[in-house]
Amino acid sequence: MQRYFVESLNWDQSHVYINSDDVHHIVNVMRMVEGNKLICVHPNEGAAVCSILQIEGSEQVVCKIEEWITQDIELPVKVTVVQSLGKGDKVEQVVQKGTELGADSFIPFQADRSVAKWDAKKSDKKIHRLEKIAKEASEQSERTSIPSVKKLMKINEIVSLEGYDYKILAYEGEARNGYSETIKIIFGKVKPGDSIIVVFGPEGGFSDKEVETFLQSGFQSIRLGPRILRMETAPLYFLSALSYQLEE
């Protein structure tokens, strides 16, 4: 069933009033008619199966709430993915697939060795595009919440973020060491409701200075299996393993 995110203002006890761009999608793309069913997702309350009561031209679609969906498909731990800027569309790939895999939010990170640089103007546009990707991926993967995309940050801003139960540095040097604390030890301790912030490096890896700064700020360095992963593959491994640990 097609699903649409609808702002909380557009809900009452028994109805949903869709008046965003989604009206066009419902009426002209999906060619739905009165009586057809769709899923509306409330920002805080979750998802509900609804039926179309009335299509008011291209302005509004009024839906009746039939049944709330209770199955929880959100990852039980809030994961903030700090993703170093990389070449091409790698950050976009991480946001798209990271959303499918249950991430709670994304922070783009201007790392020392990031090949891409975002200036202020470019940054706004990029963030907006990433938000759109997160919204579409949430719909596609049938999630009940959309991950947020924060502004581009530098290392001093990231290490001063507070309120996380676990602070993790995915450091590829650790894969080469062959020994370090593994994520299995950390994931074994994580409980539903906990929050994790995890930082992933750019193509060239972290600089020595960055590794030092993160470690001194209480980040734990971990490896993600014995093979060296591309920058855009590492977050997918991390989220898949966490889902496997907690959800399977």
Added chain:
Amino acid sequence: MQRYFVESLNWDQSHVYINSDDVHHIVNVMRMVEGNKLICVHPNEGAAVCSILQIEGSEQVVCKIEEWITQDIELPVKVTVVQSLGKGDKVEQVVQKGTELGADSFIPFQADRSVAKWDAKKSDKKIHRLEKIAKEASEQSERTSIPSVKKLMKINEIVSLEGYDYKILAYEGEARNGYSETIKIIFGKVKPGDSIIVVFGPEGGFSDKEVETFLQSGFQSIRLGPRILRMETAPLYFLSALSYQLEE
């Protein structure tokens, strides 16, 4: 350190003779000189740190074997990924990232709902390209073996393949059910040395007929977490979870 796959004929007890395209890469791209170190990978024997003894023009690079690398970075279970053809470069993405994550081989699958169709001529070219992607991804992820890419198969060929300890169908319908045998139960039983064949559907999912055929042929249907994953994300979840279970 840069790594190169070298055919077994080009090794003796203490030397490696590189005379493939890699000579160009070593001499002109990496600008290496005599005395520089690199890693040579033998098809069966694993990887060795070598130093360059002599560069013979653009014809050959002679290396001295310094030390064999003993750490095993191969996934201890042989996974054959059967990937339905999809839109754009999705199969390429699966081969690239699946190689990083430790897959042993790939079989392209012409599923009922595959949007892409490969004819005989296109197929040869595509397979050749996938083999190249697997080789490059093996080098990049520092693996000691290159996954093979088999010919395009139809369902009757796939269900008649033999010799696998586990036969698995990643069926997205199961994610919607909210309950089914999870991969945790299967992965908990898998032992090093076992082999797994796992089939992933195209964008539109498997047809009912395909699901029936696979199940009747002894494939077990499983879900990969509670969220619906894109066709190119599902194999990465599967391989990441298996690595996490066995290697972390």
